[in-house]
Structure formats: structure tokens, C-alpha cells
Amino acid sequence: MRTALAIARKELAVAFTTPWAYAVFTAMAALSSFFFVSLLEQFQQVQSLAREHGWSKLPPDSIIYRNLTDGVVVQLWGVVMILTLFVAPFLSMRLFAEEKRQKTFALLLTTPVRPVDIVLGKYLGGLGLIFITLGLTLVFPVLLSLVGSGPSGSALEWPTVLLGYSGVLLWGATCMAVGLFISALTESQMLAAFLTFAVLLPWMLLRGVAQSTAEPLRSFLSYLAFDAQLQGMLQGVLEVQALVFFASVILFSLLLTHRAVEAQRYA
Amino acid sequence: MPITEKPIIEVRNLTRRYRDRVAIEDLSFTVGEGELLGFLGPNGAGKSTTMKILTGFLPPSEGSAKVAGFDVSTHPMEVKRRIGYLPETPPLYPEMTVHGYLAFVAALKQVPGRAVKAEVARVAGLTGVDDVMGRVLQNLSKGYQQRVGIAQALIGSPPVLILDEPTEGLDPAQRAELRALIRSLAGKHTVLLSTHILPEVTVTCEKVLILHQGRVVAHDAIDQLAKSHGQAEHASLEEVFIKLTAA
Numbered sequence: 390m391r392t393a394l395a396i397a398r399k400e401l402a403v404a405f406t407t408p409w410a411y412a413v414f415t416a417m418a419a420l421s422s423f424f425f426v427s428l429l430e431q432f433q434q435v436q437s438l439a440r441e442h443g444w445s446k447l448p449p450d451s452i453i454y455r456n457l458t459d460g461v462v463v464q465l466w467g468v469v470m471i472l473t474l475f476v477a478p479f480l481s482m483r484l485f486a487e488e489k490r491q492k493t494f495a496l497l498l499t500t501p502v503r504p505v506d507i508v509l510g511k512y513l514g515g516l517g518l519i520f521i522t523l524g525l526t527l528v529f530p531v532l533l534s535l536v537g538s539g540p541s542g543s544a545l546e547w548p549t550v551l552l553g554y555s556g557v558l559l560w561g562a563t564c565m566a567v568g569l570f571i572s573a574l575t576e577s578q579m580l581a582a583f584l585t586f587a588v589l590l591p592w593m594l595l596r597g598v599a600q601s602t603a604e605p606l607r608s609f610l611s612y613l614a615f616d617a618q619l620q621g622m623l624q625g626v627l628e629v630q631a632l633v634f635f636a637s638v639i640l641f642s643l644l645l646t647h648r649a650v651e652a653q654r655y656a
Numbered sequence: 657m658p659i660t661e662k663p664i665i666e667v668r669n670l671t672r673r674y675r676d677r678v679a680i681e682d683l684s685f686t687v688g689e690g691e692l693l694g695f696l697g698p699n700g701a702g703k704s705t706t707m708k709i710l711t712g713f714l715p716p717s718e719g720s721a722k723v724a725g726f727d728v729s730t731h732p733m734e735v736k737r738r739i740g741y742l743p744e745t746p747p748l749y750p751e752m753t754v755h756g757y758l759a760f761v762a763a764l765k766q767v768p769g770r771a772v773k774a775e776v777a778r779v780a781g782l783t784g785v786d787d788v789m790g791r792v793l794q795n796l797s798k799g800y801q802q803r804v805g806i807a808q809a810l811i812g813s814p815p816v817l818i819l820d821e822p823t824e825g826l827d828p829a830q831r832a833e834l835r836a837l838i839r840s841l842a843g844k845h846t847v848l849l850s851t852h853i854l855p856e857v858t859v860t861c862e863k864v865l866i867l868h869q870g871r872v873v874a875h876d877a878i879d880q881l882a883k884s885h886g887q888a889e890h891a892s893l894e895e896v897f898i899k900l901t902a903a
Contacts, residue, residue, distance in 0.1 A: 395764060491747070497764070499743075500765050503733070
């Protein structure tokens, strides 16, 4: 376990000495604040329309704009989830691919470190990176509750916000696990990033495909879709099914990574 | 020739194939404890492959290799605990500082937390990298990078050192220093040293093993080599080497 932690620490230390991690953090902060502002504007528009005409005159789906939590933060988490899909491959790509290209993988494989510690260390390092990236977006609900607290208390329902946020974190952890496995298969970071993206995106879009199929296949596909599994959590509903689903995807990816590291010796 | 010392490395009928290309074939030899063995051979003779198998980086196709009595295939962890390995390309993380890197390797080798600092200082002193501890590895000269690579292998003072072309990229003065360092390690450590710079072997090693096309063509003490391979007694290592590997 100590070696796993040493590997994770090294992973973070190296990431913070390269401009790469900062570029990813900046992209995440810039894009999510852009969406945050436009979500706020939309919220304000609907609110002023409602003040003029009354909520009953507005289309039924604008009901979510009745409060900040559903109208802004839950929407924002949906956006952050999509951004994570784009950002995570760039964080996970170097985990193993870089070690192989630099020939430093020989060091990990010839020192008395068990493959399971290598995998765990790499994954913990990756988790650290994605959690820092996602941590940046926590500033938006904090801003809202600082500015928006009125006499009736906070403008946000924090339990809903935080549950949605843990859904986002769970999703980030899943992306990193898939990315870790793909990174263990290749020497090229570009290829690792591209393949990770090529696996995650269709998996995310599976729900759309499911809509056009007939019944038994349809529920099967929507069960597998990341998007469908996450919806409940993002809206603040804790579903054991989703937890089990993502935990299995992570565990399975880590097992495959372990196999890939062991197979390195037999390449 | 009788083996006087207890063998610490035992290689039996070792074969390694890469698909249909044979890198080493039916290799058998032993290395006694505290020996300093020069591992010679032309490029592509299988030196690096043998070293990779001994360090547990590559599995053998056939045969077995034992280090300190532990089989590489069945007890890889026990073997790795006893080996310090410098691969052909020193495994350095370009973004790390020398100190950060050596401390990381110490953690990988499970040097107890409190002893890390002293151990890093010890190997840095031995290899003469103590004046660049704060510098980033990618900015160091090739010579310093190579020395950091050796320092890394020395961490935890493993009984067996496997050095794949350690003098590569060093200038003559650094080479001389490194030779002195390696000679000083003999006795405490068993050293397997691969190189194709022959004069270097004559001054560092007592014994040599010459590989050619994946087979052992000679394994003897340097002063015995010429005699046992039917050459004039004063024949240099180079002459013997060229004769044995001409095929």
C-alpha cells in the first residue's frame, strides 16, 4: 500500500510540474463558468417571464426554473458531466503510456512492487487529478449560496447539490478507470486519449440509440448507458443501482488494467 | 572449472524467443557471490535479454533462472528485492528532481520511511550526484543521468547489481570514476556488467562471459581465457573476443 501511495504521489507531483494539468484545469474552469453564466441568464429570463405572466402560463417543463437548485446547479452538473467526458481522457492518457514511452515502466516492473500496487497507485493519482479538476466547479454553488442567501435561508438545497456533485465525481472516477486501462494498452498518449474518448462517448450516447430499438433490447441498452444511470443522482436522488453500476465499471476496468500490467511481462 | 563460491545467480537452459526469432538459446551459467562478471558479446547477442529475464522484466520461454535461490518465474518479488538494475535506457522521469526521483525509488524498494533520507544521501555520495540533487533530470547531462541511473540501482544495497552498459555516454574521466566505483562494489555486491568496450572489462572484471548469437561461447577468468580457447597466452581479450564471435 505504501508503494501505491508513493506512485500516486509521484503521479500528482509530475502532473503539477508539467503545463498539461494546468491547461486542463483552465479549460474546465473556463468552459464551466461560461455555461454557468448562460444558465444563470436563462434562469433569470424564465423568472422574469413568470413574474409577468404567472407560472401557469409558461410551458410545463419550465417548472425546473422555480428554484436555483434545479434551474441552475442541477443543469450545471449535467454540463460538467459532458465536459468531464472530454477532459478525463487528457488526464488519464499519460498514466501508463508515458511510462512505457520513457522506458520508466522497467523501473516499476523490476522493483519489488506488486502489479496491484502499480494499478492502485496509478488510479489514485488519476483520481486525485480528476477530483481537483472537478473541485474547481464547486465554486459555482458556493457563489450562489453566498450571494443568494435570503431571509428564508440558503438559496440552494445543499443535499441535492452535493448528491449531484458526488454523481459527477463518480462519473469522473469511472472515466479515469476506463482511461487508465486504455492507457495501459499503448505507448502513445494520443492514441490512449483518442481511444478513451471513443469508448466513453458512444457509451454515453447509448440512451439515444436505445430509444429507437424495441423493448427487451431497449431497457438493456438504457441500463448500460452512463447517461441514464447518472440522471437520478444528478437530480439528487440516491440510487443504489447507479452506485453498483459505476462501482462495477470501475472495478472491472481496474481488473483489466491489472491483467494488462501483468501481461506486460509476457509481451 | 570448479565453482568455489556459492552461486548467487544460476541460469539453466534459458531460452527466450521473440515470436520466431531466438534471442538466447539454452543458456546455462552460474555467478558466485561477490563476483564481478563482465557480460560481453556483439550487439544483438542476447545480453540485454538475459539481463531482463534475471530482473523479472521478461519471462523466459524455457529454462529457469534463479537469484539467491529464488526462481524468477515463481518468486519474482523475492528476486526483485535482491536486484538493483540499470536498464540500457536509464529509467528516469524527466520532470522530477534528482532528489525526488531517488526518494521515489527508495519508496518503491520499500526502504523504511525514516531511512530514506540517509539512503538517498548515501547513493548520491557514491555516484557523485550530490551536487545536482535539486536539479530536474531532463536538464542534466547524459553523464549525470547515467550516474543517477546507477544511484537508483544502488538504493537499498541489493546483493546483486545488474548493469546494462553503465558507462554508455560517459566521458573518459567519468568512466574511470565509474570503474573505480564498480570495483569498490565488488565483494559486497555481485555485479553483472554488460558492455562492449573490452578494455574496460579487462580492468574492472575478474571474469567474463561472452555471448554470441544467444549462446555462451566463453565463461572464464580473464587471465585463463586466452589459454583455454587455444590462443597464445599473451593474446588480448579483444583478440579472443573477435575470434570467438566471428561466425
